[in-house]
Amino acid sequence: MLEHVLIGQYVPGRSVVHRLDPRAKLASLFLFMVFLFVSRELVVLGAAAVLTAAALLSAGISLRFFWKGTRLVLIIVALTFFLHLFLTQEGRVLLEIGPLAVYSGGLLEGFVVGFRLLLLIVLATLLTLTTTPVDLTDGIESLLRPLSYVRVPTHEFALMMSIALRFIPTLLTETQTIMKAQMARGAAFSRGSVWNRLKAFLPVLIPLFSQSFKRAEDLATAMEARGYNGGAGRTKYRELSWKLSDTLIFCMFLAFAGLSLWTRIG
């Protein structure tokens, strides 16, 4: 039942996009996400398309991976396009099929809304395809650091996230071991009514939770024994490094944000 578990969508690679600093990628995506919706001008849409296409091409990830993760959302994009196509009644009639009429305004509206959505989905998916969850966590911690001045425990937050990610494979093995042990005793997890399946899960869940709480206690003790003392003055094994390419990419997205804002106001 758990064999199809594929932790993360990350596709290993050495492309420019893979090697960018996660902070640069997160910040750029954030700018893109906000400013894509600020303006409806064709030039902004064109710039967004160029940025997305450039990122996609330089990441060297086959479209197969995109299709796998975004199938459902792409159906929504298509649905959005057709809804606008048939329901917007502005401009002149381009095509009439029985009771349905396609107006030029509808075609434009459907294209703008659907295309924008598509670009955002592609770029956001690209981030998770080219960045490991651990790198993303480091990036998020670093970007949230200003909050630590108002006493938000950002370091602890990132630590818990890293440990959760690190322990997913371990907990998965444990889950499988317990499930096999219960199957050997005759438990059936994928047969019978929902109620019976739920009841079959209970002898898995209770030992699983029990062991995990014990593991948490052991981990805390082990960390204290090694002198863990909270975030202050703690050094890192893996440091993020901001490179020239990161600045360049971020500036490109900053320029996009500026363009979008300028066409809106101007």
Add this chain to the structure above:
Amino acid sequence: MKHNRLVVMMEIAMMTGLAVILDFVRVAQMPFGGSITLAAVPLILLAFRRGAGAGITAGVIFGIINWMIGGYVVHWAQMLLDYPVAFGVLGTAGFFAFKRSWTLKRKLTAVIAGTIVANLLRLASHFTAGVVWFRELAPDGMSPELYSFLYNIAYIGPIIVITILIMVLIVRTGERLFHPETS
């Protein structure tokens, strides 16, 4: 750093990890995406065990990891509401924590009420996310509220029922899990 605080932090990490794993165990599959899983169980259990703060933290972390390993983004507000906020509010179940000395009936009432409230808040979060981005997308004349509500209740409804059943079963056979001093 206090030992107890560190233990709670590690419990948050472990329960988040378990939620990620349980999210892959499909109890039932819904026709329009949205599968019924037990991912909420460790988060709600932790909220009852360690209070709403720990529960909310675990939920937010789970939401972010969930987005990282296969979420989708169509709008910045949708991203926040569908991931960190939607799962973070599950931690509010912790406000319904019960004591060991209570009668079984009172305990069950607390667990059921907490689970329902937490999941309704999650529903509200997904609902708002749906309205936000559907309003951006849908042509005039379609009600984003109705659409979003129907879409979300279709899978959160069954999740509420299943989570309640599991939580009740855990109270009856593994109550020690709810109280840190005994497990």
